[in-house]
Amino acid sequence: MTTGVTDRIVASDVADRPGGLLRLATCGSVDDGKSTLVGRLLYDTKSVLADQASAIEEASRRRGQDTPDLALLTDGLRAEREQGITIDVAYRYFATPRRRFILADAPGHVQYTRNMVTGASTADLALVLVDARNGVTEQTRRHAAVAALLRVPHVVLAVNKMDAVAYREPDFASVVGEFTAYANELGVPEITAIPISALAGDNVVEPSAHMGWYGGPTVLEHLETVPVSQEVTSCHARLPVQYVIRPQTAEHPDYRGYAGQIAAGALRVGEPVTVLPSGRTSTVSGIDLLGRSVDTAWTPQSVTLLLEDDIDVSRGDLIVPTGDAPATTQDVEATVCHVADRPLTPGQRVLLKHTTRTVKAIVREIPSRLSLDDLSPHPDPGQLVANDIGRITVRTAEPLALDRYADSRRTGSFLLIDPADGTTLTACMVGASFAEAAVAVDEEGWDF
Template sequence: MGTTTEQTAEGPADTTTLLRFATAGSVDDGKSTLVGRLLYDSKSVLADQLEAVEQASRNRGRDTPDLALLTDGLRAEREQGITIDVAYRYFATSRRRFILADSPGHEQYTRNMVTGTSTAELAVVLVDARKGVVEQTRRHVAIAALLRVPHVVLAVNKMDLVGYEESVFARIAVKLTAYATELGLPEITAIPISALAGDNVVEPSANMDWYGGPTVLEHLESVPVSRDPSGHQARLPVQYVIRPQTAEHPDYRGYAGQIAAGSFRVGESVTLLPSGNVTTIAAIDALGVPVPCASAPESVTVLLADALDVSRGDLLVPTGAAPELTRRIEATVCHLHERPLVVGAHVLLKHTTRTVKAVVKDLPYRIDTAHGLARRPRPESLMANDIATVVLHTSEPLAMDGYAHSRRTGSFLLIDPADGTTLAAGMAGAAFTDGCGGGL
């Protein structure tokens, strides 16, 4: 079970760092209350928001603010007492800035959790201390594993309702940590909390002196954040070709986009895909200013030494470190739409800035995320919230990395060519090896 003792001992985090994290939990596990407690105790709630929540709480006969109302924004959410949509919250402390994706907990909104967690670097999974690990808890941990979330916090909530018993916490933590390890998750940090009472959320709990680890906020502030691991090969999807054709710059031709991974330098040899043409970076402009190098996730304009045919959707990579071009893609997808996905379906595949035609050739198996990523072979179709392995054939070659190596250039969307509806979110490569700990 991971802890952050050594990380917090290193001193305060850089206030310029940004942590994207997601929350997930079964219905009534107290997720909305936890998010509300984080915002309330970290003083990240505006005065008018707090006043509105206090008034709504009084109308319901409560003497104290119902912190769940800070996050349950939709009317349907407030009426049903559950989270339906993914809500993004922005807040900051003196040590770090945060973007929080508050994801739904109900099984029918699994696709919403996939959306909210897809860009997260940390996931907070809640468990009700009275109920322990339930099917939806296992599903949430499995999705975090599928999406390669590097850090997971197991927040054992409602400890006040079990007398703050250490044995209850230990039993849940051991069980879920073992399950997460089987799925290949690299780090699990278990924290006993009471979101309603505020124990170990922002401030340490006097009721659980047997626990010596960090609070939820302390862990969020100190967990390592890597915007772009140096081991990732450089990738720049071309988004726009810039040709101002002014008297000052009559021959200017730049290729603009956001660097998806790695770094590029002036003078570096690069290859353009899918054409395979090799050239050299003549200059790099960042916000109109020439720079010697640039790294992900900067948005830049690159000028090349040779006049080549480059357009939106092309991929700029270092020569000698290019992904293989392929028309056959095996991937794990989460189906997002009510319309079923079947073998033979014609779709559009959007990868970075490139969109090509594709056909669903095979559905080898559906993944049962509630039972240790068990494989259910040959489903007839994929329905909303289904996660499965698919085989796609594309009309044009694509330069796609494995999702395990790059979440940016290893992911894609499947789109209905008739009306532009997003059908599925995909991750290139098979979900797991037979041992469940392997990669894409």
């Protein structure tokens, strides 16, 4: 479940700043101030161009506002600006001297939960906003559950609009206690709570002068320092083949390379590997990275792999270490979020896209649908409609090499696609049920 944005980022892009790259998603209830917070981050970090600032000022004047509405920096769609809400995932890119950021501002309305799934699916950190006046709402719990389900490694609770409650510490502590109790049920091991006012700028980029009782970091300080592992050597090495390179030149007449982005772990020259689903084996004879040869490559670098043996490898195959090859299967069970307006029903024929491989499949069963309000399963729902989260079983026409989502968010996820028009129907996570996933998080931690 990738957005297409992060797929184009290779290790060389994130190595030029000390903190690397952080992908974060903001989420929370309607009018909790997500877009204003994002606008404040962009504005106070000098990440807004002059023409953007002018456009925001003009749009704010048309709406009768005396000061620029920083929320408009992310609410880019005309419909959003007219309604004053966020209805799509707005991606923004900014940087500080310490780190680069890709930020996904997810919508707050319940009918756009599927958009939040899109924004959080590749996030390293979920920034959950709560209005200090309203406390934890149903949609706050829904977004926290989705972040836990998608195994977002870090969760930040930003208690916003502290200026509206006179910056009182008890109001902050009450929200933190309620949210923490719910998050513990989800298996979230640690939460960083920060009191802020996005409108006034308190504790967003600069420390607040109104909350002497708070001694923690600002939002930006935490985002700049939270640990994000770019080299996931503890994960199983996985290279989905995207393209077979055969230049047919006089200089390299026998060159045959397998290009793709490493989805997890590290690969090394001399390492025995297996190509799935065929099961053929070989040894890594070379790794080309950005026009030069290297001995080792790791996620998320985009590389070309050379093998000692001339074996049949094509787009959609998965290259893995021989001693750590996942089993192939045609029967898949997964937790899913249905994102299309058309319902998903048993017996429906679909296309299944896993990394770079697309195969025909059929939905065999929908055993349950999850209620995110009380985390209870509802058996035999008959179908999944837009924004539903549930369990499905799928039968594929060809074998697939799948990991558990707990082991790899890339190779443990897939999409169901409408074969008629190419519409994405469902985002899927392989393996454990929601309750089992929460236990696994609690036992294994969040570093995958």
